[in-house]
Amino acid sequence: xxxxKGVYLKVKSPKIKEKIINxxxxxxxxxxxxxxxxxxxxxxxxxxxxxxxxxVAAATDSLDGLLARHLKSQTxxxxxxxxxxxKLLMTTAYVVLTIPHPSLTFTIPLWLTxxxxxxxxxxxxxxxxxxxxxxxxxxxxxxxxxxxxxSQVFTIFLMILLNLLKADTLIFDxxxxxxxxxxxxxxxxxxxxxxIQLEKFA
Numbered sequence: 001x002x003x004x005k006g007v008y009l010k011v012k013s014p015k016i017k018e019k020i021i022n023x024x025x026x027x028x029x030x031x032x033x034x035x036x037x038x039x040x041x042x043x044x045x046x047x048x049x050x051x052x053x054x055x056v057a058a059a060t061d062s063l064d065g066l067l068a069r070h071l072k073s074q075t076x077x078x079x080x081x082x083x084x085x086x087k088l089l090m091t092t093a094y095v096v097l098t099i100p101h102p103s104l105t106f107t108i109p110l111w112l113t114x115x116x117x118x119x120x121x122x123x124x125x126x127x128x129x130x131x132x133x134x135x136x137x138x139x140x141x142x143x144x145x146x147x148x149x150x151s152q153v154f155t156i157f158l159m160i161l162l163n164l165l166k167a168d169t170l171i172f173d174x175x176x177x178x179x180x181x182x183x184x185x186x187x188x189x190x191x192x193x194x195x196i197q198l199e200k201f202a
Contacts (some may be wrong), residue, residue, distance in 0.1 A: 025081065027060050027063055028060070028081050028082050028085050029081070029085075030060060031057050031060045031061065031085045031086075031088075031089060032081070032084075032085045032088055032089075034053055034056065034057040034060075034089070035057070035088050035089055035092045037053055038050060038053045038054060038057065038089075038092060038093065038096070039092060039096055041053060042096050042097070042101065043101075045101065045102060045103030047103055047160060047163055047164040048164060050160055051157070051160045051161060051164060054089075054093060054156060054157060054160060055157065057089050058089070058153050058157070061082075061085075061086060061089075086149075087120055087124075090116065090120075090152060090153075090156075091117055091120070093156045094108060094112075094113040094116050094117065094152075094156065095113060095117075097156065097159055097160070098110055098113045103163070104163050105163055105166060105169075106159075106162075106163065106169050106172070107159075108155075108156075108159055108176070109176065112155075112176055112179065112180060115180060115183055115184070116152060116179075116183055119183050119184075119186070119187040122187060122190075122191065123187065123190050123191075126190070126191060126194045127194075129194075130194060130197065130198060142186070142189055142190070142193070144182065144185060144186045144189055145186045145189070145190065147182060147186075148179070148182040148183055148185075148186040151175070151178055151179040151182050151183075152179055152182075152183070154175060154179075155172070155175045155176055155179045158171060158172055158175050159172055
């Protein structure tokens with residue numbers, strides 16, 4: 001607000017343009033680019049490279065967040081691209097490793113892949129629904145959600161490793177069962193949190 005010749009003028013302050021291209025966002029984009037390479041290596045049956053690619057991609061998930069906080073370079077673009085990259089990697093991995101391949105002695109059960117993807121779709125759809133009602137959306141990561149994500153990532157890593165070593169599937173079956181339980185519980189918790197928010201703004 002400014003004052004000129006007896007008249008108050010409303011002056012819009014210039015918007016500060018955030019720097020989209022920074023180190024944390026660059027690391028996140030690399031994770032996105034690793035997804036198609038992951039698919040290609042799996043199609044070729046190169047399990048060691050597939051395992052290495054997934055390990056690097058999963059590692060960048062923690063790295064970009066640490067860099068953003070350390071460098072104080074959080075951006076709105078980063079808040080969007082980071083979870084998008086996570087979902088892209090997880091969906092790609094679960095779908096590709098569910099499809100039978102000559103190099104795989106066993107695959108991820110279809111029901112587990114559908115459960116993991118279905119949970120993400122449910123959460124994202126809920127967020128969109130709240131925004132459609134013009135509700136102020138607050139998304140706070142819950143502890144079991146983080147544990148579930150770790151379990152999902154570990155299950156994929158373990159599946160590729162056991163296939164590479166031609167090992168027994170017992171450990172994988174246990175990991176898959178734990179991931180199933182955590183996926184269901186965390187999905188329920190997020191839906192419950194969304195419903196509570198909806199009731200508050202109703």
